[in-house]
Each structure stands twice: as structure tokens, then as C-alpha cells.
Amino acid sequence: MPVPLRQSAKMASYLVQQKLHRREKFPLLVELEPLFQCNLECAGCGKIQHPEHVLRRRMPVEQAVGAIEECGAPMVSIAGGEPLIHPEIDEIVRQLLARKKFVYLCTNAILMEKKLDRFKPSPYFAWAVHMDGLRERHDASVCRDGVFDKAVQAIKAAKAAGFRVTTNTTFFTHDSPKTIQSVLDFLNDELQVDQMMISPAYAYEKAPDQEHFLGVRQTRELFKAAFADGRRKKWRLNHSPLFLDFLEGKVDFECTPWGIPSYSLFGWQRPCYLMADGYAKTYQELLETTDWDAYGRGRDPRCDNCMAHCGYEPTAMLATTKSLKQSLRALAG
Ligand code: SF4
Numbered sequence: 001m002p003v004p005l006r007q008s009a010k011m012a013s014y015l016v017q018q019k020l021h022r023r024e025k026f027p028l029l030v031e032l033e034p035l036f037q038c039n040l041e042c043a044g045c046g047k048i049q050h051p052e053h054v055l056r057r058r059m060p061v062e063q064a065v066g067a068i069e070e071c072g073a074p075m076v077s078i079a080g081g082e083p084l085i086h087p088e089i090d091e092i093v094r095q096l097l098a099r100k101k102f103v104y105l106c107t108n109a110i111l112m113e114k115k116l117d118r119f120k121p122s123p124y125f126a127w128a129v130h131m132d133g134l135r136e137r138h139d140a141s142v143c144r145d146g147v148f149d150k151a152v153q154a155i156k157a158a159k160a161a162g163f164r165v166t167t168n169t170t171f172f173t174h175d176s177p178k179t180i181q182s183v184l185d186f187l188n189d190e191l192q193v194d195q196m197m198i199s200p201a202y203a204y205e206k207a208p209d210q211e212h213f214l215g216v217r218q219t220r221e222l223f224k225a226a227f228a229d230g231r232r233k234k235w236r237l238n239h240s241p242l243f244l245d246f247l248e249g250k251v252d253f254e255c256t257p258w259g260i261p262s263y264s265l266f267g268w269q270r271p272c273y274l275m276a277d278g279y280a281k282t283y284q285e286l287l288e289t290t291d292w293d294a295y296g297r298g299r300d301p302r303c304d305n306c307m308a309h310c311g312y313e314p315t316a317m318l319a320t321t322k323s324l325k326q327s328l329r330a331l332a333g
């Protein structure tokens with residue numbers, strides 16, 4: 001099942017509305033983090049290094065739903081931490097679906113099969129399972145044996161129950177074109193997940209493993225080689241063609257951090273999901289009080305190696321809508 005037609009239609013209508021209202025900055029998708037606690041400690045993770053009293057906090061349902069309503073984004077990706085640890089995660093999802101938001105529930109899948117019956121299949125809902133490679137690579141990436149097998153089992157159970165299942169794969173310097181091809185072939189052809197998201201890892205300052213983050217040149221070479229032989233067209237990637245062009249160095253873009261903002265227990269994170277230069281109480285306040293020109297490659301050294309989806313997919317999506325040729329290319333898949 002590719003991106004449902006109703007999702008593409010809703011996004012198109014949302015973009016037209018923004019244009020009609022002459023809004024220059026608006027959210028396409030919110031990264032909602034209703035907790036920071038996780039049941040894994042991945043070496044490349046920069047999200048779980050908070051003190052114990054912060055890790056124990058859970059965002060109330062009304063706060064999570066209120067933030068999404070205030071900003072008006074049509075899509076929400078619920079991340080963390082591990083969202084399935086949150087005792088009211090099913091209620092947060094239910095309330096967002098009732099408001100016709102498209103929801104991706106990101107998970108490392110350890111609790112997914114156990115909690116599957118707390119959710120219902122819907123064209124507005126998709127699982128987004130963290131899957132960094134085949135068995136050996138994935139288990140090394142999440143620093144625990146057996147997680148790959150558990151995730152595969154949970155994906156099969158969710159598909160059998162009628163859910164839309166997508167995956168989210170992050171690549172590091174350990175990866176080669178061959179390891180990228182192997183995992184994406186497996187997810188696409190064997191597991192037959194509905195769509196796959198990919199991203200080079202962002203060099204979180206707090207991540208325990210600082211040695212394996214990719215630079216811009218390495219990222220471009222890696223994806224150019226991995227996408228060769230027509231594979232890029234074969235894979236059901238949940239990205240615009242222009243973002244994939246960007247990954248393999250065919251085009252270059254500036255980052256659009258306000259397009260995929262992040263809302264967590266601390267508020268709206270400035271400037272993006274990956275960096276935390278303070279927080280705003282509302283999305284509107286975030287827009288008005290952030291010096292957006294201070295961020296991006298060549299402006300802030302922390303951005304220099306970033307080619308992450310949350311900064312550059314909004315740029316690619318907005319460029320797509322401005323060009324008939326690119327819009328047709330995106331529709332052709
Ligand atoms: S599963 Fe996700 S949130 Fe949990 S430690 Fe790994 S990368 Fe971080």
C-alpha cells in the first residue's frame with residue numbers, strides 16, 4: 001500500500017490553503033515526543049540522555065493533542081523515547097485520528113506485538129518500525145541481541161492484522177552500499193512493508209558513539225552507489241524524489257527546520273528535532289522568536305554534516321509543489 005491517496009490529497013489541499021492565506025512558514029509534520037524514556041540504549045541515540053526525573057515524565061494526552069491542534073499540521077510522527085511505554089499512547093493516537101491527522105507511530109517494536117490490540121487499522125494510521133539493518137547490523141546498532149527478530153515478528157503480526165506498516169532506517173559509517181541494498185531489498189521484497197524511510201544519522205552531541213556519523217560527501221557517495229542499478233525506483237521509499245536526489249548529491253538544498261518541528265515535554269524545540277537551543281510554548285511563538293537564518297550548513301557548525309529528513313524533506317516537498325514536472329514525477333512514484 002503506497003501513501004494512501006487521501007493522504008496525498010489532504011497534503012495538496014493543506015499546501016493550497018497555506019498559499020491562499022499567504023503563510024510563509026507552516027508545519028507539514030510534527031515530531032511529537034510524549035516521553036524520553038526508552039527500553040533500549042542505542043549507541044547513536046541523542047534522545048535518552050536526560051536525568052531520571054525527566055525520563056520518568058509522561059506527556060498528558062490533552063497537552064499532546066492540544067499542541068498538534070494549535071500548530072495545525074496534517075501529519076504527526078510520534079517518537080521518543082519509546083512511545084509504547086507511554087500508558088496513554090493509544091488514547092493520544094485515537095484522539096489524533098479522530099481529528100483526521102495522519103499518524104506514524106515510531107517504535108523499536110519490542111512492545112509492538114504485545115500492544116497491537118490497543119490500536120485499530122486505519123488509512124490515517126501507520127506503524128514506523130526502527131530497522132537499521134539486517135539481523136547482525138540492526139542488533140549491533142540497537143546494542144541488544146534479538147531485537148531484529150522481534151521487530152520482524154511484530155511487523156508480520158501487524159500486517160496480518162491489517163495495519164499499514166512502514167520502517168525507518170538510519171545509516172552510519174558502518175554501512176556500505178551493499179548493506180543499504182540488503183536491508184531495503186529485505187524490507188521491500190521479503191517483508192513487503194508498505195513504505196520505507198531512510199536517513200543518514202545526525203551527529204548528536206550527546207550520543208555515546210561519536211565515531212560513526214556520516215559527513216556530507218560520504219553520505220552522497222553512499223546513497224549514489226546504493227541507489228544504482230534502478231533499485232531506487234523499485235523500492236517503496238516514503239520520500240519525495242527530490243529528497244532522494246538530494247541524498248545522492250544530484251541537487252543541493254537549504255534546510256527548512258520549521259517544516260518538521262518537534263514538540264516534546266519541554267515544549268517546541270528550537271530550531272529542529274535534532275538540536276535544542278531552547279523551547280517555545282507554542283508553534284506560533286517558535287516561528288516568531290527563532291532566528292531561522294542562523295541555522296543550516298555554513299551558518300551553524302552543528303548543521304555542517306546534517307542531511308537529515310526533518311530538515312531537508314520539507315525543502316524538497318515545497319520545491320516539488322512549485323514545479324509541474326516535479327509534481328508529476330512525485331505522483332508517478
Ligand atoms: S530505540 Fe530510538 S529512542 Fe530508543 S534508544 Fe534507540 S534510537 Fe533512542
Ligand code: SF4
Binds near residue numbers: 257272275311
Ligand atoms: S541543518 Fe537543519 S535540520 Fe539539520 S541540524 Fe541544522 S537546523 Fe536542524
